[in-house]
Amino acid sequence: MSLLYKRKILLGISGSIAAYKCGHLVRELIKRGAEVQVVITHTAKDFVTPLTLSTLSKRPVYSEFIEDEQKPYGVWNNHVDMGLWADLMIVAPASSNTLSNMATGACNNLLTAVYLSAKCPVFVAPAMDLDMHSNGATQNNLEVLKQRNVEIIHAEFGELASGLVGKGRMAEPENIANFVERELKKRLPLSGKQVLINAGPTHEHLDPVRFLGNNSSGKMGAALAAAARDLGADVRVVLGPTQANLDLHGMDVINVTSALEMLEHMQEHFLRSCITICTAAVSDYMPVNKTNHKIKKTSTGDELSIPLKKTPDILSLLGKSKTSNNVLIGFALETNNGSAYAKDKLREKNADAIILNTLGKKGVGFETETNEVNVFTASGKTVSYPLQDKKTLGKTLFSLFIEEFNLTDE
Numbered sequence: 077m078s079l080l081y082k083r084k085i086l087l088g089i090s091g092s093i094a095a096y097k098c099g100h101l102v103r104e105l106i107k108r109g110a111e112v113q114v115v116i117t118h119t120a121k122d123f124v125t126p127l128t129l130s131t132l133s134k135r136p137v138y139s140e141f142i143e144d145e146q147k148p149y150g151v152w153n154n155h156v157d158m159g160l161w162a163d164l165m166i167v168a169p170a171s172s173n174t175l176s177n178m179a180t181g182a183c184n185n186l187l188t189a190v191y192l193s194a195k196c197p198v199f200v201a202p203a204m205d206l207d208m209h210s211n212g213a214t215q216n217n218l219e220v221l222k223q224r225n226v227e228i229i230h231a232e233f234g235e236l237a238s239g240l241v242g243k244g245r246m247a248e249p250e251n252i253a254n255f256v257e258r259e260l261k262k263r264l265p266l267s268g269k270q271v272l273i274n275a276g277p278t279h280e281h282l283d284p285v286r287f288l289g290n291n292s293s294g295k296m297g298a299a300l301a302a303a304a305r306d307l308g309a310d311v312r313v314v315l316g317p318t319q320a321n322l323d324l325h326g327m328d329v330i331n332v333t334s335a336l337e338m339l340e341h342m343q344e345h346f347l348r349s350c351i352t353i354c355t356a357a358v359s360d361y362m363p364v365n366k367t368n369h370k371i372k373k374t375s376t377g378d379e380l381s382i383p384l385k386k387t388p389d390i391l392s393l394l395g396k397s398k399t400s401n402n403v404l405i406g407f408a409l410e411t412n413n414g415s416a417y418a419k420d421k422l423r424e425k426n427a428d429a430i431i432l433n434t435l436g437k438k439g440v441g442f443e444t445e446t447n448e449v450n451v452f453t454a455s456g457k458t459v460s461y462p463l464q465d466k467k468t469l470g471k472t473l474f475s476l477f478i479e480e481f482n483l484t485d486e
């Protein structure tokens with residue numbers, strides 16, 4: 077999902093020939109799920125019509141403090157409210173005149189008044205002829221704005237409306253949207269952090285068509301992974317075979333079948349991950365031998381015995397190689413004596429926390445949309461979370477992990 081999804085964006089359009097591209101920009105932002113409110117300068121209306129922009133944004137376009145031509149007469153377009161409404165503001169194209177007004181705090185039109193009122197992150201995409209762009213005054217204004225934490229979406233190199241070639245073209249609408257998304261991601265608490273999660277069941281094959289497995293859907297793991305992604309982390313999910321429709325958008329998903337394959341990929345990525353969460357319901361046993369052909373009913377008599385051996389204990393093996401840079405969390409599912417078992421497991425596996433699923437209750441466990449858990453940390457804390465939607469629980473658990481394990485520290 078785009079980081080612009082459900083964001084309220086103020087799009088300030090000023091008087092550059094590049095304003096004609098704003099129809100595309102509005103569409104691009106809306107395509108990514110944003111709500112767009114256009115504020116346009118008087119001059120910019122010569123380059124793109126408010127009718128086009130209001131049609132595309134599905135909102136009225138504001139230009140003047142008081143829209144004299146409209147009825148009822150003398151309605152104030154409240155710049156303060158607009159500034160506070162927005163989650164972010166993009167001024168694109170930003171003319172040299174508007175950049176100068178923004179840098180000096182001149183409040184001579186609705187766009188600059190809204191800018192001065194806005195408390196949200198502000199981005200500007202300059203657009204002008206190459207000499208206007210390289211002029212010391214323009215560069216100075218950009219520098220002043222940068223120092224005030226305005227993000228500059230740098231002008232691109234290419235052919236300009238004047239026929240000259242150089243740096244001054246407004247960044248293309250798609251590049252503007254990508255730039256804003258990248259910057260928003262950088263501001264998220266887990267930006268630049270690697271998160272590793274295993275999820276789903278494993279299938280331990282007896283023959284090409286039969287396996288030992290379980291009903292794990294992978295939903296809890298996917299909910300935790302989505303929470304980490306939405307906090308800005310780079311998330312890798314090692315996923316066992318599941319039919320569930322999981323939201324793993326924007327993540328690196330490695331599909332595996334068996335416990336051995338899952339172990340291999342978890343070990344490969346473990347040390348570079350700041351937090352690893354083992355949610356997968358890994359089969360405890362696998363057949364000693366796997367036949368290459370289907371075991372025939374006629375060849376086995378009335379009973380069939382299949383020798384099994386233990387699968388590798390992924391959590392325990394990761395715990396053995398853990399350094400001070402790795403937080404390791406495991407899930408446990410017990411029918412009785414759960415908390416004693418969870419505390420033992422914490423120590424034995426060298427984990428930083430164990431999350432215990434309470435089994436046997438309605439709405440808790442494998443294939444459900446909800447879950448109820450108790451978290452036991454190595455520092456001795458126990459935190460209980462009542463029955464709730466797995467997605468909400470994923471977010472709540474990540475807030476706990478960030479705080480408990482200082483995940484946002486460098």
Ligand SMILES: Cc1cc2nc3c(=O)[nH]c(=O)nc-3n(C[C@H](O)[C@H](O)[C@H](O)COP(=O)(O)O)c2cc1C
Binds near residue numbers: 089090092093204208
């Ligand atoms: C045809 C034409 C194209 C223009 N293109 C640009 C431009 O690309 N960038 C710019 O900074 N100014 C450009 N200008 C000048 C601005 O429109 C002018 O400085 C105006 O005062 C800007 O007002 P505003 O910043 O309030 O929108 C252009 C003017 C005309 C007539």
